[in-house]
Amino acid sequence: QKEVEQDPGPLSVPEGAIVSLNCTYSNSAFQYFMWYRQYSRKGPELLMYTYSSGNKEDGRFTAQVDKSSKYISLFIRDSQPSDSATYLCAMRMNSGYSTLTFGKGTMLLVSP
Amino acid sequence: DVKVTQSSRYLVKRTGEKVFLECVQDMDHENMFWYRQDPGLGLRLIYFSYDVKMKEKGDIPEGYSVSREKKERFSLILESASTNQTSMYLCASRKDGLSNSGNTIYFGEGSWLTVV
Numbered sequence: 001q002k003e004v005e006q007d008p009g010p011l012s013v014p015e016g017a018i019v020s021l022n023c024t025y026s027n028s029a030f031q032y033f034m035w036y037r038q039y040s041r042k043g044p045e046l047l048m049y050t051y052s053s054g055n056k057e058d059g060r061f062t063a064q065v066d067k068s069s070k071y072i073s074l075f076i077r078d079s080q081p082s083d084s085a086t087y088l089c090a091m092r093m094n095s096g097y098s099t100l101t102f103g104k105g106t107m108l109l110v111s112p
Numbered sequence: 113d114v115k116v117t118q119s120s121r122y123l124v125k126r127t128g129e130k131v132f133l134e135c136v137q138d139m140d141h142e143n144m145f146w147y148r149q150d151p152g153l154g155l156r157l158i159y160f161s162y163d164v165k166m167k168e169k170g171d172i173p174e175g176y177s178v179s180r181e182k183k184e185r186f187s188l189i190l191e192s193a194s195t196n197q198t199s200m201y202l203c204a205s206r207k208d209g210l211s212n213s214g215n216t217i218y219f220g221e222g223s224w225l226t227v228v
Contacts, residue, residue, distance in 0.1 A: 008152075036219075041222070041224075042221055042222065043116075043202055043204075043219035043220050043221045043222050044155075044202070044219045045219070046216055046217070046218070049216060088154075088155070090217075097143075097162060099145070099157055099160060099170070100217060102154055102155040103154065104152070104153070104154035105154060
């Protein structure tokens with residue numbers, strides 16, 4: 001079983017839809033969870049960062065972590081064409097020098 | 113704003129050439145990373161560095177080496193480029209991973225390398 005699983009998509013939605021992006025993971029030692037957005041031919045940029053379980057909201061974006069199910073989600077409300085990008089989940093353990101483990105990314109297409 | 117700059121955005125090199133990919137960050141970050149990103153394979157860690165003159169192998173170090181002589185600069189070296197090293201290379205940096213603030217990793221724009 002891969003450490004982090006993420007559906008590659010593409011996920012196509014109309015403008016204004018609520019989008020749900022998800023990752024599952026196998027390593028229960030992961031404590032920090034992140035979502036990155038990557039536009040075509042650009043580097044990933046950090047969207048959301050969550051420690052342990054719970055929800056975090058930032059504007060139209062909400063990140064959820066369910067450690068008991070080893071499942072994390074990113075919700076995008078009122079999706080816009082400018083949200084069209086690849087979304088990467090990432091996570092790491094709580095040890096000081098641990099590196100990030102990434103999902104392979106989900107491509108999202110929001111049509112006007 | 114944190115800035116991670118990769119000096120070469122697009123390169124075309126011949127098989128067997130020695131290739132240098134340079135990365136500079138301006139936030140005094142201790143940790144720096146080199147990844148490659150390929151369709152269907154995602155981001156894979158090649159090498160990382162906790163601090164100046166320190167380096168650690170990532171998941172796919174074969175065929176690569178790195179240099180960190182100054183804190184702000186981390187170079188990836190392909191000693192003898194091969195066609196299977198055609199990829200997008202991403203540099204990243206992070207404040208010391210021992211603190212909570214160290215969780216934010218910042219990426220550069222990427223370097224597209226084609227080996228022919």
